Amino acid sequence: TSGDSIVTIQExxxxxxxxFTISPTSSxxxxxxxxxxxKTTGSYWMSWKSAKVSANFGTTGAHxxxxxxxxxxxxxxxxxxxxxxxxxxxxxxSANLRITNASGVASTGQKATAVLSYNLxxxxxxxxxxxxxxxxxxxxxxxxxxxx
Numbered sequence: 113t114s115g116d117s118i119v120t121i122q123e124x125x126x127x128x129x130x131x132f133t134i135s136p137t138s139s140x141x142x143x144x145x146x147x148x149x150x151k152t153t154g155s156y157w158m159s160w161k162s163a164k165v166s167a168n169f170g171t172t173g174a175h176x177x178x179x180x181x182x183x184x185x186x187x188x189x190x191x192x193x194x195x196x197x198x199x200x201x202x203x204x205x206s207a208n209l210r211i212t213n214a215s216g217v218a219s220t221g222q223k224a225t226a227v228l229s230y231n232l233x234x235x236x237x238x239x240x241x242x243x244x245x246x247x248x249x250x251x252x253x254x255x256x257x258x259x260x
Contacts (some may be wrong), residue, residue, distance in 0.1 A: 124243050125139070128245070128247050130200070131237040142167060142168075142169050142257070142258050142259065143255070143256070143257060143258075144165065144166055144167025144168075144207065144239045144244060144255075144256030144257055144258050145164075145165075145166055145167065145256060146178075146246065146254040146256050147162050147163070147164055147166075148162065148163065148165070149161055149162035149163040149164060149177070150162060150166040151163075155200075156183055156184060156212070157181075157182065157183030157184070158180075158181070158182045158183065158249075158252045159180075159181050159253045160178075160179070160180040160181075160252075160254070161179050162177050162178075162179065163177065163178050163180055163254065164176075164177055165177070165178055165181070165226075165244060165254075165256045165258065167194045167244055167256055167257070167258030168257070168258070169242070170234075171199065171201045171202070171234055172197070172198060172199045172200070172202075172204070172232055172234060172242060172246050173197075173198045173245070173258075174195065174196065174197045174198070174226050174228055174230070174242070174244045174258065175192050175195065175196050176192055176193065176194060176244065176246075177192070177194045177195075178191065178192045178193075178208055178226060178246055178254075179191040179192075180224075180248055180252065180254060181252075182216075182248070182251060182252025183252075185217065185218035185219055185250050185251065186215065186216065186217055186250055186253070187215065187216035187223075187248045187249065187250050187252050188214055188215055188216070188224060188247035189211050189224045189225070189226050189246065189248060190213055192210070192211055192226045192228075192246070193209070194227050195207065195209045197203060197228075197230055199232060199234055200234075201218075201234045201235045202232065202233050202234030202235055203232075203233055203234075204230045204231060204232050204233075204242075205231045205233075206228050206230060206231045207228065207229070207230040208227075208228070208230070209226070209227075210226065210229055211224075211226045212223070212225045212226060212227050214224045216248050216249055216250040216252075217250045217251065218249065218250025218251045220250075221250075222226060222246040222250065223248060223249055223250075224247070225245060225246060225247050225248070226245070226246040227243050227244070227245050227246075228243065228244040229243040229244075230243075231240060232260075238255070240260045241260050242258070242259075242260050243258070243259060243260065244256065244258050245257050245258075245259075246255075248257070
């Protein structure tokens with residue numbers, strides 16, 4: 113991470129690299145992390161099982177796990193599961209974890225996405241809708257954002 117941006121440098125078996133930077137688009141959106149799990153790579157493909165998608169914003173935070181596959185310019189979020197939500201100074205309700213777009217395509221810029229959304233009512237953030245989003249490019253670069 114660099115400030116509120118996520119910088120991902122991916123190195124391939126042939127020695128080439130790619131650098132990808134994502135910056136939040138609004139002041140209420142914060143960068144999260146995608147980490148852990150078991151990542152297996154080969155020539156131009158990747159499989160990432162149990163990747164933990166997480167972020168914190170003020171007094172609330174959330175996480176979930178995802179299985180991701182990528183290869184030949186395409187990516188897929190195959191499964192999302194086991195979410196957790198924390199709200200230190202309030203309550204959350206109506207959580208919904210779902211894959212919103214299963215496939216990413218490098219040639220078109222389409223990203224695979226999954227979202228954990230929930231209602232939040234806290235003394236510091238007020239009543240709002242919160243969401244943690246996983247985004248995966250067609251080449252398999254994963255990033256997370258938290259906002260409302």
